[in-house]
Amino acid sequence: MSDEKNRTDNNSDTEISIPLAELIKVRRDKVLELQNKNINPYPYSYKRTHHIKDAIADFDSLAEAETSISFAGRIMLKRKMGKTFFADLRDSSERIQIYVRKDKVSDEQFDIFNSVDLGDIVGVEGFMFTTKTGEKTLKVTSFELLTKSLHPLPDKHSGLTDTEQRYRRRYADLIVNPEVRDVFRMRSKIIQMVRDYLNNKDFLEVETPILQPMYGGGNAKPFKTFYNKLDRDMYMRIADELYLKRLIVGGYDKVWELCKDFRNEGIDRFHNPEFTMIEMYWAFADYKDMAELFENMLRDTVFAIHGKYKIPYGENEIDFEPKFRWVSMLDSIKEETGVDFSELSYEDAKSKAKEFHVESDTLINWGKVVEAMWEEKVEPTLIQPTFITDYPVEISPLAKKHRDNPRLTERFELFISTFEMGNAFSELNDPVDQMERFIQQGKAMEAGDDEAQPLDDDCITALTYGMPPTAGLGFGVDRLVMVLTNQHTIRDVVFFPQMKETGDGSVPVSKILAQIIDDE
RNA sequence: GGGGGUGUAGCUCAGGGGUAGAGCAUCUGCCUUUUAAGCAGGUUGUCGAUGGUUCGAUUCCAUCCACCCUCACCA
Structure with a gap:
């Protein structure tokens, strides 16, 4: 039957x-x-x-x-x-x-x-x-x-709640969930605020190549593509850094770019393969100047968006009003663990890390050990806005060595609610030092680090013409929007997040339409 | 990549070895200040995909796919 x-x-x-x-x-x-x-x-x-x-x-x-x-x-x-x-x-x-x-x-x-x-x-x-x-x-x-x-x-009362469908058919999500529209309006306003702020500070908004013959400016695996006419491989940019520096060499004092970057890596709630950063470069300034600018910009932006300085993020309330905390990476580790890594050799640091159950066998230098310790013991504690400063030189190939300690660089990252909200340095402008760092990166690459940076000849050439002392900053727009809109997934602040091909066998609407027209 | 969870109607969800249910939507009536309007009646499903076990699978088993959470890595 x-x-x-x-x-x-x-x-x-x-x-x-x-x-x-x-x-x-x-x-x-x-x-x-x-x-x-x-x-x-x-x-x-x-x-x-x-x-x-x-x-x-x-x-x-x-x-x-x-x-x-x-x-x-x-x-x-x-x-x-x-x-x-x-x-x-x-x-x-x-x-x-x-x-x-x-x-x-x-x-x-x-x-x-x-x-x-x-x-x-x-x-x-x-x-x-x-x-x-x-x-x-x-x-x-x-x-x-x-x-x-x-x-x-979707249902007039319960709306569209299936996250997968919300992302795949964002238009339907936007139709029935007006609060989603509001999040993206705030995204737009945040970017507008930053733009206004930088314009008022005489930063010049510029555009640099997305399609690049050589990628660089960050540690990441690139998307590779092919340019038929030139018969050569090209890369989607992973960062703006190296091009914006060329513009500083060329004589602009202050430049910035709203940049779509692409990284050939995993997808999770903090990462989308294409994402938005803002990078800015400021000649004759150092990382402390940049920190002050960044801090004031964020504080003003929060107030412009919310009309107050204290905003909720998940369980916490983030307060942007007080001066952001400024603490070196090594001091912050010492505070949490009592251990002063600045006194330790690579080998001693490794065994010390093990005492704190931090796996250090595969870490190839002192800087990597310090970084691992810091990520394990300090990063999860950073709820309120905090500048972590003076990173080891080995993990900062584009940053200038610290004026007081050659083992470190003049660098800060800002942390809010335990995640990174920006990364800045006194930019490395000594072409010889920069070349040596690239060579170190090349060795890391040969050793199997597929996120190491390749040597950029033209960037070195540019530096040989002389780049003034410069502070540079990059920060993730998506993450800033997440914090300021109390969203906990990057997919809720990106209209069309990357999705894998659907596995379901549902009939496309175009086929339904074709059939209906056919029957008429 | 490892671990856990989810996948049933356009939407939100129940169910369970004998091929399926609710609410909303939709269709037909009635109703000139309602509001998740109401009342009466009707339609609607490759139960994510593929295999296996079984007389019989949407249900049990295996594999795969997508999504979510989590751990590891990058912003």
């Missing part, structure tokens, strides 16, 4: 028979019906007088004068009651209830509104009033369908 059924299914079911297709077909039929009545379900424009938010703010005077106003937005809810409708209309600014009565609009418009589906985009004209239950509402006198929606919306 079941065999028989399967057979018939397999034989007859070359057609698509899924409920979604039925839902889409109902809406498609409405499109045809409108077209038969010479009504364009996809008209060209609509002149609205108000955004909903502004009309609500100005409600009293608009209602009293019965001013005729208009909105354009998407129908999110619809309640039919005999010869009237209430519906929720949402535009980019707000939601409002609209009220459609049969005796207030033309018969044709009433019929069209009757056929309106959740998700349709409409223009409505009318005047503001208050319902019995006290809700500010637009009484509609004229109505126009602006775009017919063919695809059903």
